[in-house]
Amino acid sequence: MVKLAEWRGKDVFRKYGVPLPKGHVARSPEEAETLARNGTVPLPCVIKAQVLAGGRGKGGAVKFANTPEEARAAAQSILGLEFKGEKVTELLLEEKLPIAKELYLSLTLDRSLRVPILIASAQGGVEIESVDDAAIVRIPVHPFPGLAAYEKRRVAEVFGATGGVAKSLDRLLDSLWKAFQGEDAELVEINPLAVVGDGLVALDAKVIIEDDAAFRHPEYNDIKDDRTPLEEIAREKEIAFVQLDGNIGVIANGAGLTMATLDVLKEFGGNPGVFLDLGGTDDPKKVTEAFLLMAQAKPKAVFLNIFGGVTRCDTVANGLVAAMSQVPPENRFPLVARIRGNNEKEGIEILRGAGITSIPTLRESAQAVVAAAGGKT
Amino acid sequence: MTVLVDQNTRVVVQGITGHQGTVHTRQMKLFGTQVVAGVTPGKAGADVEGVPVFNSVESAVRKTNANAACIFVPAPYAKDALLETVDAGISLAVIVTEHIPFHDMLVMYHYARSKGARIIGPNCPGIAAPGLAKVGIIPNVVFQKGRIGVISRSGTLTYEIVNGLKEHGLGQSTCIGLGGDPVVGTSFVDALPHFQADPETDVIVLVGEIGGTAEEDGAEYIRHHVTKPVVAYIAGRSAPPGKRMGHAGAIISRGKGTAETKLAALSAAGAKVARFPYEIPDLVAEIVAKQGHR
Numbered sequence: 001m002v003k004l005a006e007w008r009g010k011d012v013f014r015k016y017g018v019p020l021p022k023g024h025v026a027r028s029p030e031e032a033e034t035l036a037r038n039g040t041v042p043l044p045c046v047i048k049a050q051v052l053a054g055g056r057g058k059g060g061a062v063k064f065a066n067t068p069e070e071a072r073a074a075a076q077s078i079l080g081l082e083f084k085g086e087k088v089t090e091l092l093l094e095e096k097l098p099i100a101k102e103l104y105l106s107l108t109l110d111r112s113l114r115v116p117i118l119i120a121s122a123q124g125g126v127e128i129e130s131v132d133d134a135a136i137v138r139i140p141v142h143p144f145p146g147l148a149a150y151e152k153r154r155v156a157e158v159f160g161a162t163g164g165v166a167k168s169l170d171r172l173l174d175s176l177w178k179a180f181q182g183e184d185a186e187l188v189e190i191n192p193l194a195v196v197g198d199g200l201v202a203l204d205a206k207v208i209i210e211d212d213a214a215f216r217h218p219e220y221n222d223i224k225d226d227r228t229p230l231e232e233i234a235r236e237k238e239i240a241f242v243q244l245d246g247n248i249g250v251i252a253n254g255a256g257l258t259m260a261t262l263d264v265l266k267e268f269g270g271n272p273g274v275f276l277d278l279g280g281t282d283d284p285k286k287v288t289e290a291f292l293l294m295a296q297a298k299p300k301a302v303f304l305n306i307f308g309g310v311t312r313c314d315t316v317a318n319g320l321v322a323a324m325s326q327v328p329p330e331n332r333f334p335l336v337a338r339i340r341g342n343n344e345k346e347g348i349e350i351l352r353g354a355g356i357t358s359i360p361t362l363r364e365s366a367q368a369v370v371a372a373a374g375g376k377t
Numbered sequence: 378m379t380v381l382v383d384q385n386t387r388v389v390v391q392g393i394t395g396h397q398g399t400v401h402t403r404q405m406k407l408f409g410t411q412v413v414a415g416v417t418p419g420k421a422g423a424d425v426e427g428v429p430v431f432n433s434v435e436s437a438v439r440k441t442n443a444n445a446a447c448i449f450v451p452a453p454y455a456k457d458a459l460l461e462t463v464d465a466g467i468s469l470a471v472i473v474t475e476h477i478p479f480h481d482m483l484v485m486y487h488y489a490r491s492k493g494a495r496i497i498g499p500n501c502p503g504i505a506a507p508g509l510a511k512v513g514i515i516p517n518v519v520f521q522k523g524r525i526g527v528i529s530r531s532g533t534l535t536y537e538i539v540n541g542l543k544e545h546g547l548g549q550s551t552c553i554g555l556g557g558d559p560v561v562g563t564s565f566v567d568a569l570p571h572f573q574a575d576p577e578t579d580v581i582v583l584v585g586e587i588g589g590t591a592e593e594d595g596a597e598y599i600r601h602h603v604t605k606p607v608v609a610y611i612a613g614r615s616a617p618p619g620k621r622m623g624h625a626g627a628i629i630s631r632g633k634g635t636a637e638t639k640l641a642a643l644s645a646a647g648a649k650v651a652r653f654p655y656e657i658p659d660l661v662a663e664i665v666a667k668q669g670h671r
Contacts, residue, residue, distance in 0.1 A: 001621060109479060111559045111589040111626070114486055129631060143483045184480050212625060213478035215453050240623040255557055255623025256531025256586050259612040260654050266615040267653070277623035280514075280532075307537040309502075309516040341536065342516055362655055 001186065002209040002220050005050040007092045009188075009205030016179040018172055018190070019201050023094030025050070032075035035093050037068040042095040047074045050090035051083045052226060054127065059083060064096060086226075097201060102192035103159050104128055105173075106206075107141075107180040115140045116180060118147070118173075120155045124192035147177040164198030172200055184213030230297055239290050240279060246271025248373045249299035249333070251290060253278040253311045261305045264366045269376030273299050280310035287319020288326070295323075295331045301373035303365065306339040306347075313339045313347025321354045336369040338362060379506045380526065380551035380571040380578070381469060381495070382445065386510040389414040389437045389467070391458045392449035393425045397473070401449070401514050402426045408511040413441040434465040445469040447503065447512050455499065456481040463494045471512045472498035472562070479625075482560040489562065496562025500624070502532045502554035515539075515552065523548015525661060526572040528565060529584035530555050530591070530626070534612060538584060538654055545658035547665065550577040557624030559588070565595030573603050580606050580664050582657060583648065587613035588627045588634040596642035606664045607648040610657055611636045 004012065007025050014020060024040050026032040026047075035041045049061035056062050061083050063074035071093065081088045102125035110117040118139040123131045137158045139151050152173045156166045172193075180188045189206040209220050227235065234241030240255065244262075248270050252258035258277045265272050274297045278290055294302060306316050316339065324332075337358045339347045348358045359365035370376060388405060392398045393415025403426045405412050414437035415430040417423075423430040431437040434446065446467045450458040455474045462470050470489065477485075477499045489496050497504055503513010507522040519540040525547050529535040535554050542549065553568050555561050565583060572578050581603070585592035592611060599607055614636040616622050618629040629635050644650050649664070651657045 109483075109559060112564075112591070112594055114483060114560050116483070143480075143487055181480060184478050186479075210478055210480070212452065212476045213480065216478075242620050242622060244617060244620075252533070254531060254533025255627055256529070256534030256584070256612045257537060259586060259616060259622050259627065260534055260610075262616065263612065263614045264653055272615065275622060279623075307533050307540070309519075309533055309536045310514055311533075341540065342518065362653070 001211055002223050003052050003226065004207040004209065004223070005052065005090065006048065006205050007050055007090065009207035010202070012179055012183055012207050013175070013202055013205050016175040016182065018175045018179070019168065019199060021094040021097055021201055021203065023092055026075060026091045026093055027089065029072045029075040029079065032091060032093055033068045033072035036065065036071035041093040043067065044096045045071060045093050046096050047071060047078060048092045048094070049078050049081060049083055049088040050092055051086040051088060053084040053086060056083070061088065097194065097196045099194045099196060101195040103195070104131070104191045105155070105176065105193050106187060106189035106191070107176055108187045110140060113140050115142055117141065118151065118155070120158045122159055128191065141177070147173060165195055165200060168199040183207070184210045184217060186210050230293065234293055237289055237293070239293065240277035241293060242275040243297065244272050244275060246273040247300040248272050248369060249274040249276065249294045249297060249302040250305065251276045251278060251294060251302065252305040253280065253307065257305065257307060261303065264362055265303065265370065268366050268370050270366065270370035270373060273297065278311060278316070282310070282312060282315055284315050284319035284322060287316050288323040291320055291323030292326060295327045295333070298331060299333050301334045301336065301369050303369040304335060304337040304339070305362070305365070306341070308339065308341030308343055308347070312343040313341060314343045314350060317347040317350035321350060324354060334372040336365050336372060338365040379509060380553070380575050382504055382506050382510040382512055382551070384509050386445050386512065387411050387413045387441065387443045388445050388447055388512055389416060389434060389441070389443035390428070390447045390449065391416045391434065391462065393417055393428065393430060394420050394423065395449055398449040399425050401447070402428055404514070404517055405447070405511050408505065408517045409508070410510045410512065414443050434462045434467065438465045438467065443467065445512050446471065448472045448474060450474060452476040452478070456485055459485045459496065460488060463489050463492050468494050469512070470494060470496050471501065471503040472496060473501065473503060473514055475500040477558070479558065479560045482558065486560060486562055497553060498556040498562060500558045501556030501561070502535060504551065504553045506551040507549055513554065515554065519543060520552070521548040523550065524577060524579040525549050525582060526575065526578035526580070527552040527582045527584070528555065528568045528572065529553070530557055530586050531584055531612060532557070534654065535584060538582065538657055541655060541658045542661065545662055547658060547661055550575060557586070557626050559626040564591050566598045569595060569598050569603055573605060578605065579668060580608065580661055582661065583607055583609045583643070585609065585611045585639055586624065586627050587611070587616050587622065587629055587636050588624070590633065592639035593642045596646040596648070599643070599648060600646040608651060608657055608660045608664070609640070609643040609648040610651040610654060611639045
């Protein structure tokens with residue numbers, strides 16, 4: 001899930017022909033002033049923090065300027081802000097347009113229907129979650145014929161679009177559809193989509209690219225997104241690793257089993273701090289890497305819950321023992337293991353050799369790890 | 378009768394010469410499955426675990442009458458592999474491959490459907506009917522032939538649960554792993570009618586997880602069409618919103634897809650809800666005991 005900042009989302013829109021305000025990115029107050037002075041960004045202009053969180057307008061992360069000096073001052077006051085946990089390092093300066101009406105438009109996936117779904121509302125400019133359901137139209141778009149003319153007419157009707165606006169909308173919908181497919185997007189959202197004169201302009205852009213399509217979009221590889229530094233390392237090593245707010249690290253194999261382990265821990269008063277899904281592997285080195293990564297997260301205790309199938313218990317045990325010798329003493333943690341399934345006996349033997357006892361039931365092993373982490377929280 | 382696979386299932390393994398393809402071809406054969414062909418473009422004439430390798434699915438089907446495919450082809454080529462198998466007339470394709478872009482899967486799903494073929498997966502362990510056939514990677518040892526049907530979105534958790542059933546003397550009729558992706562070829566709603574109709578199945582175990590509304594849709598189907606007892610479990614009760622929990626599809630987004638809403642829907646539809654995986658065998662055993670007394 002690669003969430004693009006507004007300016008990057010607008011670069012995508014530009015590539016596919018979605019109409020945009022004139023604008024430019026600035027990374028310093030001086031740059032903001034220059035853009036306003038040399039006409040790259042016409043005045044008056046709007047200056048927007050490039051953060052991923054919503055609610056920028058209310059949160060003081062959007063300002064207006066009538067002169068280059070004001071642009072500089074506005075930039076100065078926004079840059080370096082901490083907005084909902086994100087530090088502002090980039091700004092987007094755009095011409096301020098006379099807006100007649102604000103609309104909402106997006107394309108995303110409907111998992112149940114197994115088709116893309118086009119969502120439109122005449123009530124744009126606010127979070128779509130706060131809009132009354134009756135004011136939202138959802139149009140399933142079949143992937144084969146793609147977006148049909150009648151479906152586009154339906155959106156025009158919702159928007160009350162006629163004349164130039166209707167023509168602009170027709171082209172814009174084609175562009176949005178192509179962007180959604182062409183960029184392997186999970187979401188393309190324009191909110192607000194503004195009626196300006198007799199045309200339409202995308203004032204904001206929210207684009208999320210699917211991780212699994214990264215192999216055909218190397219251009220997004222360098223985007224750090226909102227992962228923690230350890231999650232970033234895990235991603236490079238292809239380990240499913242999620243940091244949570246507790247203190248117990250969980251290593252299991254398979255997403256479902258890892259989630260179920262978290263649930264059981266929580267039930268017994270534990271507080272999971274790391275979700276680490278080993279996945280299916282027959283390489284002890286990968287197991288070692290995963291443990292070393294876990295150690296860096298400094299958990300108070302670790303719960304290893306393995307059901308051997310594709311992944312063999314002895315592989316995991318060997319990887320674990322190799323990792324234990326490499327963890328620096330200050331990062332060592334109490335470990336509770338439960339390993340069952342394929343090559344269970346061999347795995348248990350290897351762990352015993354390293355002084356680790358495997359507890360066969362999920363209930364008892366979960367209780368043991370909660371105790372090892374200092375009891376119920 | 379069984380669910381989707383039986384003694385007449387003849388499997389072609391796509392990507393058979395890769396590591397996973399080779400390992401699981403052997404395991405499928407040990408399970409008793411008729412693995413009749415393998416496909417890897419450019420490797421025709423080779424032999425993997427006694428299975429002849431062909432260049433194309435079309436030639437494999439022509440020579441061996443394969444009627445089901447097990448796909449291990451890497452994600453960037455999985456779409457092509459599926460289109461090829463559907464065009465060769467295969468009616469059931471299990472896709473084990475992980476990380477297939479959902480835009481590809483949308484095309485694959487609708488194409489297969491238009492040609493009357495079924496996809497199980499992707500990112501799934503496949504399907505197994507003990508004593509008859511297995512298409513996929515579910516470990517052979519967890520199974521025991523019996524009368525419990527299992528439908529699950531998980532992999533390893535399914536093995537654990539099936540193993541738990543076995544340890545309680547509860548064998549399985551058929552077990553399907555639907556896969557952890559946002560778009561899957563077979564959902565709970567698609568699988569449930571087969572188990573309801575299957576005379577070999579007495580009780581259905583449904584294992585879901587957070588993300589999407591597949592369990593809610595399944596609950597709706599159960600309410601109206603399933604008369605057999607259902608035991609349900611949902612993984613991810615403690616998962617925070619907005620985080621992808623290992624599976625691409627396991628994410629609570631915009632308040633949708635929580636375990637609470639799924640459990641509530643299933644419970645309202647009459648399913649017995651297990652709070653932990655280890656409660657499932659007990660709940661199933663209770664139902665089986667009651668059925669025995671009828």
